[in-house]
Amino acid sequence: MSVPAREKVELLSGNEAIARGAHEAGVTVASAYPGTPSTEILENFARYEGVYAEWAPNEKVAVEVAHGASMAGARALAVMKHVGVNVAADPIFTASYTGVRGGFVIVTADDPELHSSQNEQDNRHYAVAAKIPMLEPSDSFEAKEFTRLAFALSERFDTPVFLRSTTRISHAKGAVRLGEVSGPPPALGFVRDPAKWVMLPDNARRRHAIVEERMRSLAEFAETFDGNRIEWGDRELGVITAGVSYQYVREAFPEASVLKLGMAHPLPSRLVREFAAGVSRVVVVEELDPHIETHVKALGVPVQGKEIIPIVGELSPRIVRDGISGKSVPVHPAEGLPGRPPNLCPGCPHRGLFYVLNRLKVTVAGDIGCYTLAALPPLGGMDTCVCMGASLGNAFGIEKALGKAALGKVVAVIGDSTFLHSGITPLIDIVYNRGFTTVIILDNRTTAMTGAQENPATGRTLMGEPTRRLDLAALCRAVGVDHVYTVNPHDMARTEAVLRRELFRGEPSVVITEAPCVLLPDHRRKKRPVYEVIPDLCTGCMACSKLGCPAIEWVPFTPEEAVAAGKKGSQKGMARINPLLCDGCNQCPPLCKFQAILEKKD
Amino acid sequence: MTQARGNVFLAGVGGQGALLASEVLGEAFLLGGYDVKKSEVHGMAQRGGAVTTHLRYGPKVFSPLIEPGTADLLIAFEKMEALRFAHFLSPEGAAVVNAQEIMPPSVATGRERYPERIEERLAGVTPNLYMVDALAAALSLREVRAVNMVMVGAASRLLPLPETCYLEALRGRLPERIVGVNEKAFRAGRALLAPRGAGR
Numbered sequence: 001m002s003v004p005a006r007e008k009v010e011l012l013s014g015n016e017a018i019a020r021g022a023h024e025a026g027v028t029v030a031s032a033y034p035g036t037p038s039t040e041i042l043e044n045f046a047r048y049e050g051v052y053a054e055w056a057p058n059e060k061v062a063v064e065v066a067h068g069a070s071m072a073g074a075r076a077l078a079v080m081k082h083v084g085v086n087v088a089a090d091p092i093f094t095a096s097y098t099g100v101r102g103g104f105v106i107v108t109a110d111d112p113e114l115h116s117s118q119n120e121q122d123n124r125h126y127a128v129a130a131k132i133p134m135l136e137p138s139d140s141f142e143a144k145e146f147t148r149l150a151f152a153l154s155e156r157f158d159t160p161v162f163l164r165s166t167t168r169i170s171h172a173k174g175a176v177r178l179g180e181v182s183g184p185p186p187a188l189g190f191v192r193d194p195a196k197w198v199m200l201p202d203n204a205r206r207r208h209a210i211v212e213e214r215m216r217s218l219a220e221f222a223e224t225f226d227g228n229r230i231e232w233g234d235r236e237l238g239v240i241t242a243g244v245s246y247q248y249v250r251e252a253f254p255e256a257s258v259l260k261l262g263m264a265h266p267l268p269s270r271l272v273r274e275f276a277a278g279v280s281r282v283v284v285v286e287e288l289d290p291h292i293e294t295h296v297k298a299l300g301v302p303v304q305g306k307e308i309i310p311i312v313g314e315l316s317p318r319i320v321r322d323g324i325s326g327k328s329v330p331v332h333p334a335e336g337l338p339g340r341p342p343n344l345c346p347g348c349p350h351r352g353l354f355y356v357l358n359r360l361k362v363t364v365a366g367d368i369g370c371y372t373l374a375a376l377p378p379l380g381g382m383d384t385c386v387c388m389g390a391s392l393g394n395a396f397g398i399e400k401a402l403g404k405a406a407l408g409k410v411v412a413v414i415g416d417s418t419f420l421h422s423g424i425t426p427l428i429d430i431v432y433n434r435g436f437t438t439v440i441i442l443d444n445r446t447t448a449m450t451g452a453q454e455n456p457a458t459g460r461t462l463m464g465e466p467t468r469r470l471d472l473a474a475l476c477r478a479v480g481v482d483h484v485y486t487v488n489p490h491d492m493a494r495t496e497a498v499l500r501r502e503l504f505r506g507e508p509s510v511v512i513t514e515a516p517c518v519l520l521p522d523h524r525r526k527k528r529p530v531y532e533v534i535p536d537l538c539t540g541c542m543a544c545s546k547l548g549c550p551a552i553e554w555v556p557f558t559p560e561e562a563v564a565a566g567k568k569g570s571q572k573g574m575a576r577i578n579p580l581l582c583d584g585c586n587q588c589p590p591l592c593k594f595q596a597i598l599e600k601k602d
Numbered sequence: 603m604t605q606a607r608g609n610v611f612l613a614g615v616g617g618q619g620a621l622l623a624s625e626v627l628g629e630a631f632l633l634g635g636y637d638v639k640k641s642e643v644h645g646m647a648q649r650g651g652a653v654t655t656h657l658r659y660g661p662k663v664f665s666p667l668i669e670p671g672t673a674d675l676l677i678a679f680e681k682m683e684a685l686r687f688a689h690f691l692s693p694e695g696a697a698v699v700n701a702q703e704i705m706p707p708s709v710a711t712g713r714e715r716y717p718e719r720i721e722e723r724l725a726g727v728t729p730n731l732y733m734v735d736a737l738a739a740a741l742s743l744r745e746v747r748a749v750n751m752v753m754v755g756a757a758s759r760l761l762p763l764p765e766t767c768y769l770e771a772l773r774g775r776l777p778e779r780i781v782g783v784n785e786k787a788f789r790a791g792r793a794l795l796a797p798r799g800a801g802r
């Protein structure tokens with residue numbers, strides 16, 4: 001391929017390409033909740049002229065806002081990670097019935113391999129269950145083209161359309177030729193049409209019949225849609241595939257015949273039969289569940305699928321080659337290397353809190369965010385993690401199961417953005433149903449895990465405008481929590497004292513730990529001290545190591561080295577602070593009984 | 603200098619700027635007239651964990667992932683990470699490795715030791731091993747965050763693109779106020795490796 005004129009081609013991630021595609025399609029309203037691997041879609045879309053883009057408090061709201069914009073005639077986009085669709089499922093299933101006015105596309109970014117997720121659900125099931133067509137691009141180029149197409153299909157068939165990405169689409173980059181931006185959006189205005197928009201049973205019953213008719217038309221469309229195409233090659237092997245798996249198949253079996261499906265729902269039937277009739281062996285290669293395979297089997301076509309292609313985790317050219325050929329070439333990674341799991345940043349305020357929770361020996365119902373990393377050693381400070389907002393309900397449930405025995409023994413820990421996403425309703429449950437749960441809200445003034453996005457408690461919008469900043473303490477009081485306290489988690493002594501008191505209170509209480517995320521530009525610009533370990537004073541007791549701070553390094557000694565360093569031969573080593581990593585949070589100095597950690601002077 | 607296609611595997615530790623380095627490299631190959639695909643993982647993995655990028659170039663690239671045993675070049679920003687991903691190298695592949703050691707949590711807390719003889723083990727995997735001290739080069743420019751561009755500069759000696767592609771990519775990808783120091787870092791990195799003869 002010769003690369004065309006420079007000004008037209010850019011190296012875009014799938015997420016950047018989806019944002020560009022939405023812009024080219026004339027989208028003017030977009031709403032999302034950040035979540036890996038989807039976050040960059042709205043961050044990029046928000047930079048285009050003349051658009052409105054927002055972070056919603058959660059995915060359900062994002063879908064409702066985009067749906068409303070569509071009702072008013074605008075082209076609208078809602079974006080979320082795979083598990084976000086669970087949150088948004090309620091409006092999605094009924095938006096399927098109402099259909100659209102302006103094109104309405106919902107992006108689901110799935111995460112096979114769980115690179116940054118709590119499960120690896122396959123959201124193609126949602127397309128089937130909600131009776132909504134789904135397009136599935138296989139690289140950045142298609143991500144942009146299919147996004148444009150999704151809006152066209154949405155308006156043509158009066159339906160929301162799913163666009164499904166996966167981590168290897170969203171976070172892979174490829175060359176994309178930029179296109180023209182669509183003309184002016186269609187006429188705006190909400191047109192009263194209760195039979196379409198008011199889903200009372202009688203109206204919805206009629207809409208259901210329309211939905212079924214629509215899916216029949218879309219199934220017909222799928223037979224001739226050029227995104228579903230046969231690439232004839234060697235007739236011995238025919239592979240049916242979609243999404244990034246298509247690229248792996250082309251890499252592993254460049255000679256094979258391929259049926260490449262750009263539409264995950266509805267699937268074509270005649271095209272599948274035609275393809276199967278033209279090859280000796282049919283294999284379906286798809287990540288996660290046997291979605292295509294089940295369809296092909298239902299047509300009575302003999303096919304191999306999940307018996308040779310794994311159902312767990314993402315695929316790769318190698319996995320595809322091994323599965324289809326039945327032969328495996330072993331690889332030999334270096335053995336015995338210490339792992340390098342992700343860790344809380346040096347200076348992270350969460351570390352102070354989890355150090356204290358460790359000391360308190362409580363059961364910690366956890367939640368989704370950077371602080372989930374505190375579950376790893378040495379902090380090992382989290383006992384449950386299920387989904388956004390689950391910490392409060394889980395803690396309350398543990399408390400209800402154990403009764404009075406739970407007093408002083410259970411806390412819920414949740415980040416500021418996660419609390420606003422799904423933590424308010426369970427807090428109401430705790431108050432309403434007379435619980436005594438202690439809830440800790442980690443307020444670091446950002447949505448950190450996904451790369452520091454704004455949220456209602458930061459006082460800024462996605463578009464960078466100042467806005468009213470939500471007052472977390474006032475919100476908690478308003479739902480009926482009488483005991484709301486704010487502490488600085490870097491001050492671990494004070495944090496521990498407040499928690500010890502609140503844990504044993506026979507009423508609900510909320511402790512807000514307030515300190516900014518170290519990744520925020522305001523914090524980075526601040527002049528911060530650097531601490532050092534005075535070698536002569538360090539006894540190698542490892543008290544500071546228990547923080548698990550990446551800046552605190554353990555220098556092991558042999559007995560000879562210890563003696564040479566002027567220590568007892570029995571001292572196993574000493575601590576050192578890496579000045580390049582130290583953020584100056586001042587959590588470690590008070591932990592040293594020997595006052596060996598001091599601010600570095602120079 | 604006529605490699606028609608190639609696989610470049612980047613490995614580092616979250617926070618080292620490996621992703622930005624891969625951005626510059628990807629853009630440079632696009633400017634050089636190649637089709638390019640590049641894959642990496644964001645989110646949780648970035649928090650101090652191992653970070654990898656797969657970068658592939660050629661007349662037409664399908665998979666965004668490099669298979670083990672097929673990388674032509676491994677660019678490692680940290681010594682142990684080089685060894686962790688050395689099995690991605692092809693038998694003829696080359697490795698440019700930053701000699702810097704960054705302790706993973708288990709080592710920093712004294713539960714495990716940082717492995718010894720890494721250089722020796724790497725030399726056993728590839729005959730084309732280039733150890734560089736990118737941290738020292740970056741610190742001599744008083745910009746610890748420039749380690750990534752030093753590595754790009756060093757690696758550029760082993761890649762089939764003219765210097766102008768990297769510099770243009772760098773200018774296109776970085777905010778203007780830090781372009782200068784990063785250009786210096788790139789050149790410092792380039793100076794760490796002797797130029798290779800044509801025809802590789």
